[in-house]
Amino acid sequence: xxxxxxxxxxxxxxxxxxxxxxxxxxxxxxxxxxxxxxxxxxxxxxxxxxxxxxxxxxxxxxxxxxxxxxxxxxxxxxxxxxxxxxxxxxxxxxxxxxxxxxxxxxxxxxxxxxxxxxxxxxxxxxxxxxxxxxxxxxxxxxxxxxxxxxxxxxxxxxxxxxxxxxxxxxxxxxxxxxxxxxxxxxxxxxxxxxxxxxxxxxxxxxxxxxxxxxxxxxxxxxxxx
Numbered sequence: 202x203x204x205x206x207x208x209x210x211x212x213x214x215x216x217x218x219x220x221x222x223x224x225x226x227x228x229x230x231x232x233x234x235x236x237x238x239x240x241x242x243x244x245x246x247x248x249x250x251x252x253x254x255x256x257x258x259x260x261x262x263x264x265x266x267x268x269x270x271x272x273x274x275x276x277x278x279x280x281x282x283x284x285x286x287x288x289x290x291x292x293x294x295x296x297x298x299x300x301x302x303x304x305x306x307x308x309x310x311x312x313x314x315x316x317x318x319x320x321x322x323x324x325x326x327x328x329x330x331x332x333x334x335x336x337x338x339x340x341x342x343x344x345x346x347x348x349x350x351x352x353x354x355x356x357x358x359x360x361x362x363x364x365x366x367x368x369x370x371x372x373x374x375x376x377x378x379x380x381x382x383x384x385x386x387x388x389x390x391x392x393x394x395x396x397x398x399x400x401x402x403x404x405x406x407x408x409x410x411x412x413x414x415x416x417x418x419x420x421x422x423x424x425x426x
Contacts, residue, residue, distance in 0.1 A: 208235045213243055213259035214411060221260035221407070228317050231255050233325045240330075240352040241418070243411050245359075245391060248313040263410035264393035264402050268377060268386055272401040280367045281374060286344070287337040288375040290425065294326040294333040295319075297346040301360035314360065322359075325350070332356075332425050334372045334379075338365065345369045347376065351425060353418035356380055357389040370396075384422045387413070 208230050213223055223244050226235075231246060239245060244259045273281075302314035325331040326348075336345035345368025347361035356376070363369035380388060390397050393404055405413070 206230050206232070206235075208238065208257075210239060210242055210244055210257065214408060216259060216261075216407075219261070221258045223257045223259050226255045226257065228253060228255055231317050231321050233321055233328055233330070236321060236325055236350070237328075237330055240350045240357055243352070243407075243414050245350075245357065246318065248315050248318055259407060259411075260392065261407050262393075262404040263407055264390040264397060264404050265410065265413070266377075266388055266390055266397065266400065266402040268381055268388075270401040270403070271377060272399070273374065274399065277367065277370055277374075281371055284367070284371055285339050286365075286368065286371060288372065289335045289337065290379065291326070291332055292335050293343060293346075294331065294348060295323050296343060297333040297335060297348050297362070298322060298360075300343070300346065300362045300364075301348065304362040304364075322348070329425070334376050336363075336365075336368045336372045336375075345372050347372050352389065352414065354385065354420055354422035354424065355387070355389055355414055355417045356385065356424060357391065359391075373400075380424060383424050384420070385417070385424060387417075389414075 206229055208226055211223055216223055244257050246255050247258045298319055322331050331350050333348040334346055335343055338344045344365040345363035349356050349358040361369040390402050
């Protein structure tokens with residue numbers, strides 16, 4: 202039996218790095234077993250395009266969205282009501298992740314979704330830990346979506362994309378409704394952005410985030426069947 206190389210992740214509570222760097226590993230350690238361990242500890246890989254090693258992070262300030270604090274702008278509420286999109290979960294994970302990797306983003310060159318990261322996450326999805334939301338137009342074309350990891354009752358969002366206006370935002374709203382139905386009360390955004398701040402996301406200190414994560418994991422909520 203082939204055993205995957207394992208990382209003994211340091212306790213993120215004890216990190217004194219200003220950016221929240223927990224450790225750095227060789228790419229061979231970027232495998233599903235380590236990804237599961239990392240996300241359950243509140244740690245995630247933050248790849249740098251062209252950099253041969255894997256940095257693992259747990260930022261001093263963590264962006265989260267508490268569902269009771271969700272603010273949906275009027276224009277987005279109208280778009281939600283008028284939309285003829287169809288939404289699915291885990292129907293096309295690999296395609297969503299590929300789209301997230303290649304979509305053009307303002308002020309950003311390259312991608313953090315490397316070939317190795319893609320392969321590891323696809324395997325993680327096959328194991329039932331990574332999940333996607335897909336948005337389809339009336340012709341059955343994939344026009345938006347997002348993906349992330351179930352960290353034991355808390356969804357940790359990784360990336361999103363859109364080819365049609367508001368498609369990724371509506372995918373996010375669809376996800377929130379799904380998670381609420383399953384009993385979740387918040388999700389992990391990892392790093393704050395202006396878009397999520399408008400939706401009501403806020404930053405909490407790392408120790409608070411880790412406490413919330415552990416409490417959620419103890420509830421044993423199943424986010425995806």
